[in-house]
Amino acid sequence: MSPDALVGRRARQLPLIAWLVLIWVLLWGTWSWANVLSGLLVAVLVTRVLPLPGVTEHARFRPLAVLTFLGFFLRDLAVSSVEVAWAAVRSGGRVRSAVIVAELRTDSDLLLTLIAETLSLVPGSLVLDIDRTHRTMLVHVLPVATEEDVDRQRAEVLVVEDRVVRAFGSAREIAALDEPRPLPADSDGRTT
Numbered sequence: 001m002s003p004d005a006l007v008g009r010r011a012r013q014l015p016l017i018a019w020l021v022l023i024w025v026l027l028w029g030t031w032s033w034a035n036v037l038s039g040l041l042v043a044v045l046v047t048r049v050l051p052l053p054g055v056t057e058h059a060r061f062r063p064l065a066v067l068t069f070l071g072f073f074l075r076d077l078a079v080s081s082v083e084v085a086w087a088a089v090r091s092g093g094r095v096r097s098a099v100i101v102a103e104l105r106t107d108s109d110l111l112l113t114l115i116a117e118t119l120s121l122v123p124g125s126l127v128l129d130i131d132r133t134h135r136t137m138l139v140h141v142l143p144v145a146t147e148e149d150v151d152r153q154r155a156e157v158l159v160v161e162d163r164v165v166r167a168f169g170s171a172r173e174i175a176a177l178d179e180p181r182p183l184p185a186d187s188d189g190r191t192t
Helices: 003-028 034-051 065-090 110-119 147-168 171-177
Strands: 098-103 125-131 137-143
Touching: 003 034, 065 110, 065 147, 098 147, 110 125, 110 137, 110 147, 125 147, 137 147, 147 171
Parallel strands: none
Antiparallel strands: 098 137, 125 137
């Protein structure tokens, strides 16, 4: 590894080390120089012994797209909370649900994690499984009463994927969003 690459790698670890020191001080409950220095020692030791893989080399931060993503996320949080609460009250606690498979267009570990976390934080949806190889996500959703509700929920997963990729994805990943989706195959393998 070249000296410039080593310096760049260490510079990228500074926010992680600062975060670990902050957590260390918060866990001890009091601020003191001893806690800060011991936290710094532990943070450096942890980052050297257990290095994290570099998943952010291709990630981008697009401020306007991030603000759009956060705005829609907060709206989805509020709307879904009301929908799930209303469904539970209306039906006496018995809410119909479904498990759907959503075919995604990205296979980035970072983006898949952000999509899964975004979906799981919104009431009424929980990511059960991710198949990175096939770019599919298995999601438990509620409330679901009709086939149209299932299709709407599946479309919502794709909308979340679109927002996350446009906020944090590379130019190649954003371009993949605009490519036409292949037609789904039926049980015999024929396109429909």
